[in-house]
Amino acid sequence: MSHADLPTRAERLARPLRAALQHPWVAAIVRESAVEDSLQALHPLLSLHQVKARVVKCIAETADTRTLVLRPNAMWRGARAGQFVGLTVEINGRRHERMYSLTSRPGSRLLAITVKRQGLVSTHLHEQVRVGDVLTLGPAMGGFVLPAVLPDKILLLSAGSGITPVMALLRELQARGQTRRVVFVHGCRSPAEQIFAAELAAMPGLRLIQHFSASAGHLTPAALQAQVPDFAERATWVCGPAGLMDAMHAHWQATGITAPLHSERFAAAPLAAEPLTAPVHITLLRSATSFASLGAAPLLNQAEAAGLAPKHGCRIGICRSCQCVKRSGTVQHLHTGELSSAPNELIRLCVSAARSDLELDL
Structure with a gap:
């Protein structure tokens, strides 16, 4: 067996090995983490899970x-x-x-x-x-995905690094031979900042519209109307800065456009909790630690400022990596502004602010 074949062949053993390690008798003797460490030492691509x-x-x-x-x-x-x-x-x-x-x-x-x-x-x-x-x-x-049955007319709309998920959609449409249904409008500051420029220019059947803000200003609904007169008839997928996303959603709502608008957000929540007049105390039950907060920032930020390192990912409430159980207390959701005092509820630290003393299962 060659060194290159080692990960592929060994990974075939992962499922039965993982099941065996979960048996109570085996788990009492062998820690799964120890096996994981051994696999990593054998080859960096090997893993049980x-x-x-x-x-x-x-x-x-x-x-x-x-x-x-x-x-x-x-x-x-x-x-x-x-x-x-x-x-x-x-x-x-x-x-x-x-x-x-x-x-x-x-x-x-x-x-x-x-x-x-x-x-x-x-x-x-x-x-x-x-x-x-x-x-x-x-x-x-x-x-943020395409349906199995595609609409007849599609608009892909992105700005800056928001092009990344949109590019994956476009590559799928190309593989399905459907790029002729698509108008793709992408905004960035200048031609030098255009990601995937050569691939987009060479993509057959695609109607590509480039909008450079350094010379044409921000990409707005009015600019979109001028460049794609039938955009209200197109099922749209949009990803980009918060300003672009908010403007498009507001325009769809204000004008009553019935064509679907799908979006992917990679910006922080726009709401912010008001500072409290007196500090509240957040207790982490598992680690038996606590810190004080005035509640103006997300709990994740507050914990990090206190020298703690909760698990997290996207920091905008999408991935749920920072999710935990709030045993008691009141929090405010920074996307919706909603207050919740329910015990034993799941919250996401990155989009929740403390409004009272809290006990968290962390």
Whole structure:
């Protein structure tokens, strides 16, 4: 057996081995984490339950955007075009998870994520990750996908790095031979910042409209109307900055457009809780720790400011990585403004603010 074949053949044993380790008699003797560590030492792609993916290619898309092409192990269960995954890396001894849209076409043996440099993890992926490195992925998530039966007229609309899930949709449409149904409008600052420019220009049958804000201003509903007069008749998928998303949703609602508008948000919640007049106390029951808060920021931010490191991912309420049980107390949901005092309810730390003393099952 060659070294290259080792991950594939060994991964076939993962399911029965995992089942055996879960038997009470075996679990009392052997820790699953110890077996996981042994597998990692044998080969970095081996795992009982985690998706491990080796970087096989790095592509510079623009000056601040690169695509990582990944070969996953047998734990990968596939994805639909438009979905995203959690990606976990270790930086200076701390594990960090972020959400990235898959830009590869579904069904491909290789995965791809396209990352714009704009934060701690994305900078790490740009500066430190090389071909041959192994990354940890979560399962595919998200409902920003195409239906099995396509509408006759489709509008894909994106701006900036919001092009990433939209590009996956477009690649699926190309594979299905349906790009002639599509108008794709993409906004960015200048031609130098256009991600996937060469591929888009060469895609047969696609009507591509590029909107450069440095010369034409922001992409607005009025600008869209001028460039795509029949856009109100098109089923639309949109992803981009919060301003673009809010403007399009408001326009659809104000004008009564009946064509569906599907969206994917990668921006923080617009609401913010009012500061409290006196500190409240948040108690983490499992770790027997606590900290004080004035409640103006999400609980995740407050915990981090107190030196704690709760598990998290997207930081915008999508991935549920930071979800926990609130045993008691009142929180405000920062997307909706809703207050909730129900005991033993699931909350997401990244979109919840404390409005009273809290007990969290963390």
